[in-house]
Amino acid sequence: MLPTIPATLIPGDGIGPEIVDATLAALDALGAPFQWDRQVAGLEGVKLAGDPLPRAAIDSIRRTRLALKGPLETPSGGGYRSSNVRLREEFKLYANLRPARTLIPGGRYDNIDLVVVRENLEGLYIGHEHYIEIDDDPHAVAMATGINTRQGSRRILEFAFAHAVATGRKKVAIVHKANIMKALTGIFLETGLELYERKYKGQFVLETVIIDACAMKLVLNPWQFDTLVTTNLFGDILSDLVAGLVGGLGMTPGANIGADAAIFEAVHGSAPDIAGKGIANPTAILLASAMMLEHCKLPDLALRLRTALDETLNIDKARTGDLGGHTSTADFTRALVKRISNG
Ligand code: NAI
Numbered sequence: 338m339l340p341t342i343p344a345t346l347i348p349g350d351g352i353g354p355e356i357v358d359a360t361l362a363a364l365d366a367l368g369a370p371f372q373w374d375r376q377v378a379g380l381e382g383v384k385l386a387g388d389p390l391p392r393a394a395i396d397s398i399r400r401t402r403l404a405l406k407g408p409l410e411t412p413s414g415g416g417y418r419s420s421n422v423r424l425r426e427e428f429k430l431y432a433n434l435r436p437a438r439t440l441i442p443g444g445r446y447d448n449i450d451l452v453v454v455r456e457n458l459e460g461l462y463i464g465h466e467h468y469i470e471i472d473d474d475p476h477a478v479a480m481a482t483g484i485n486t487r488q489g490s491r492r493i494l495e496f497a498f499a500h501a502v503a504t505g506r507k508k509v510a511i512v513h514k515a516n517i518m519k520a521l522t523g524i525f526l527e528t529g530l531e532l533y534e535r536k537y538k539g540q541f542v543l544e545t546v547i548i549d550a551c552a553m554k555l556v557l558n559p560w561q562f563d564t565l566v567t568t569n570l571f572g573d574i575l576s577d578l579v580a581g582l583v584g585g586l587g588m589t590p591g592a593n594i595g596a597d598a599a600i601f602e603a604v605h606g607s608a609p610d611i612a613g614k615g616i617a618n619p620t621a622i623l624l625a626s627a628m629m630l631e632h633c634k635l636p637d638l639a640l641r642l643r644t645a646l647d648e649t650l651n652i653d654k655a656r657t658g659d660l661g662g663h664t665s666t667a668d669f670t671r672a673l674v675k676r677i678s679n680g
Contacts, residue, residue, distance in 0.1 A: 339370040342633055345397040346373040349407025350380045351607025352617035357407045359619035359670040360626050363645070366677040367638050369630060374401060378420050379409030379607075390420040395427055404600045405629060407622065408607040422464075425457050430595035431489065432496045433457040434628070435576040435604060437583045440620070441650055441660065446582045452506070452564045453579050454497040455572025457593060459489045460521070462569040483521045485568060490528040496594070497566035498537045510544040512551045512567035512575065525568050552578060580604055587618035587659045590625035592632065599632055601625040611658075615665045618657040620646065623673075645676035 346361075348354040364371060376394035377385050386393065389411060398404050409420045424430065433455040439448055461483035471477035494511070501509050511530075515523040526545060533543045541564075546554070548571045554561060555575070559582050565575060580589040586605035593600045603621030611617055623646060630639035649655050655672040656662025664672070 339368070339635070341370045341372040342403065343401045344371045344373060344629075345394070345401045345404035345406075346375050347378050347394060347404060347406040347409070348375070348381075349378070349607065350410040351408060351609045351612035353379075353407025353409075353607055355612075355615065355617050355666050356603065356619035356622045357405070359666055359673070360405070360622050362670050362674050363623055363642060363677060364626060366674045367641055369626075369635070369638055371405075378406075380412060382409075382420070383412055383415075383417075389417050390423050390427075398424075398428060398598050398600070402598045403629070403633070404598065405622075405626060406600055406602045408603065408605060410607050410609075422462075424600060425593060425595075428593075428595050428598035428600070429458065430593035430598065430600060431456065431458050431492055432592075432594045433572060433576070434500070434592040434594060435579070435589060436624075436628075437576075437579040437589055439583050440588060440647060441584060441656075444584055446559060449559055449579075449582045451559060451562055451579050451582070452500070452504075453572060453576040454493065454500065454564065454566040455576055456485075456489065456493040456525075456567070456569045457572075457595075458569070459483075459485050460569035462573070483518075483570075485521055485524050487524060487528055490525045491532060494525075494529045494532050494566060497564060498532065498541075501564045502537070502540050506541060506564045508542045508544060508563035510546050510551070510562055510565050512546055512548050512565050512571055514548050514571070516547060522568055522571075529566070548575075551575065555579065555582070576604065585659060586621065587657070588620050588624075590621050590623075590628055592625065592628045594632075599629075601629040601632070615667060616658050617666050618659050619666055619669065620650070641677060641680055645673055645680055648676045648680075649673045 348357040382389045411419045435453045465482040468476045469478035513522040513526040515526045589604040591604045627639040627642045655664040
C-alpha cells in the first residue's frame with residue numbers, strides 16, 4: 338500500500354465538477370493514494386462562503402501544499418479579483434508549466450511535444466494600471482507598469498533549465514522582446530544567458546528568440562522547438578497557441594508550481610456554454626492529474642494513466658464533441674476506467 342498523500346480538491350465551476358468526477362474515477366481505478374480535502378472556490382465559493390477564494394480553501398492548500406483544481410469563474414461585479422491570480426500570489430506559484438503533446442495522431446500538426454514554461458507572478462500581468470483624465474475624457478490615457486526582477490527571472494529560468502535537464506530535453510528557447518522592451522524583457526534574457534553560461538552550458542542547447550518571430554515559427558514549424566521559457570504575458574499567449582497545435586484547450590494541462598505549493602489544473606475555463614450537458618472533455622484535467630502524480634514521485638501511476646488515455650482515445654475511439662466525436666463524459670470515463678483496470 339502506498340502511503341496516503343493529503344491533497345486539496347476544488348471541483349470548480351461550470352464543467353469543473355463533471356471533469357473532476359471523471360478524474361477521481363480514473364485516480365480511484367489507479368489506486369492513487371490521494372486523501373482529498375474538498376473545498377469550494379470561484380462562483381461556488383461566493384455562493385457558499387461569500388468569497389471566490391474562501392479562507393478554508395487557502396488554509397487547506399497551506400496544509401496540504403498540493404491541489405487539483407477545476408476551472409474557477411470570477412464573478413463580474415462586486416469588485417472581486419481573479420481567484421486564480423490570488424492563488425498564484427498567495428502561494429508564490431511562480432512557475433506555470435504547460436506541456437503540449439499530440440495525443441490524437443493525424444491532425445493538422447502531428448508529433449508535437451512542446452513545453453511552455455511561463456513566469457506566473459511578474460511582468461505586465463501584475464495589474465498596476467491606471468487612466469489619466471484629460472478634459473472631459475476620464476480614460477484619455479491608459480497606463481500599465483510591468484515589473485520583472487532579476488530574482489524572479491532567475492527563479493523561473495532556473496526552474497525551466499532544471500526541468501529540461503531532469504526530463505531529458507535537448508533544447509531550451511528563451512522567448513523575449515528585448516529589442517524593444519530593453520529593460521523589461523532585457524533583464525530576463527540577460528539573466529537567462531548568464532545562468533546558462535554559469536551552470537547549464539553543455540547540458541542542452543540554449544536558443545533565444547523574439548516573441549513575434551517565435552509565434553510565426555511555431556505555426557510554420559513547431560518541431561524546431563522543444564522547451565520555451567518566457568515572461569508572464571508572452572507565456573499566456575504562447576501556451577494557448579501551443580494548445581491549438583495539439584487539438585485545443587480540451588487537451589492541455591497546466592501546473593502552477595511555487596515555493597509553498599503546487600496546483601494542477603486544466604488550461605481551459607469553466608465552459609459555461611456546455612456545463613451540465615455531460616459532454617465536456619475531461620482529458621486536460623486528467624493530464625493535469627498525471628502531472629500531479631509525477632510531482633508526487635509516482636511516475637508509474639502517471640504512465641498507466643497516460644497509456645490508458647491514449648488507448649481510450651485512439652483504440653476505443655472514445656472522443657467527446659470538441660474532438661469531433663459523440664462520446665459523453667460519462668461514457669469516456671467508463672472506457673478509461675476499463676482501460677486502467679485491464680492495463
Ligand atoms: P473556456 O475555456 O471556458 O471555453 C472556451 C471554449 O472552449 C468554449 O466553447 C468551451 O465550451 C470550450 N471548452 C473548454 N473546455 C472544454 C472541455 N474540457 N471540453 C469541451 N469543450 C471545452 O473559456 P471562456 O469561455 O473564455 O471562460 C469561461 C470562464 O472560465 C470565465 O469565467 C473565465 O474567467 C474562466 N476561466 C478560468 C480558468 C481557470 O480557472 N484556470 C482559465 C480560463 C478561464
